Amino acid sequence: MRSPGLPYFLSIGLLILLPFLSFGHEVYKGRVVDARTQEPLQGATILAESLPYGTNTDEQGNFVLQSETPVEALVVSFLGYETQRIALSGPERFVLVELQATTISLQQITISETPDPLKTLIDLDVRV
Secondary structure, rough: OOOOOOOOOOOHHHHHHHOOHHHHEEEEEEEEEOOOOOOOOOOOEEEEHHHHHHHHEEOOEHHHHHEEEOOOEEEEEOOHHHHHEEEEOOOOOOOEEEEEOOOOOOOOOOOOOOHHHHHHHHHHHOOO
16 A cells, blocks of 8 residues: 655645734733723624624623734724724724713603593494
């Protein structure tokens, strides 16, 4: 029986190393917290302006966003907080985002009783 040749071993070696040779692979990590209390914000949304996808924070407010190309800015949002755009200038790969709570002011509403339309129709039927 003939032993496998050098091309066979090179092919196997290339298949094993290929996942580790991801050129241009960028990884951005960070943490999103409440600016006042420093409590982590679980479920905050992190979007890269140049990507069609994003990620969310875990229970500790941490996130990891991977990209094939460099990202210029992150947009971080969470319900009840002001959305924040974080410009990434340089090689930083860990970002601490402190979101400010926002208040939503609603206009005053008045609730008043109105006649029941069904009762009005029944009363009209009775009078006829």
